[in-house]
Amino acid sequence: MWGETTMESSKGSLVTFEGGFVADAVIVKRLLEMQARGIAFQLLPNKRFRVRPVDRLTLEDARFLRTRRDEVREYVKQTRLTRGRGTVS
Numbered sequence: 001m002w003g004e005t006t007m008e009s010s011k012g013s014l015v016t017f018e019g020g021f022v023a024d025a026v027i028v029k030r031l032l033e034m035q036a037r038g039i040a041f042q043l044l045p046n047k048r049f050r051v052r053p054v055d056r057l058t059l060e061d062a063r064f065l066r067t068r069r070d071e072v073r074e075y076v077k078q079t080r081l082t083r084g085r086g087t088v089s
Helices: 025-036 059-067 069-083
Strands: 005-009 012-016 022-024 040-044 048-052
Touching: 012 025, 022 025, 022 069, 025 059, 025 069, 040 069, 048 069, 059 069
Parallel strands: none
Antiparallel strands: 005 012, 012 022, 040 048
């Protein structure tokens, strides 16, 4: 289920998940690193998501989440649907 294939594109490395969802490897790696530090993501209405606990985010994490917001949300949504959970792991 997790990253069955990795391929190169003009955007960089992509990870293909079971079911055909494709994500940028940079997003996958960064969110897995955050999750390893105990950070969890919860989907909210209006294309938003909540990050808890906020005090574990670095300034670089916050910048990354702001600049890649839509891609991060889609990753959280897709992996949540696949795994039936509200956290990235």
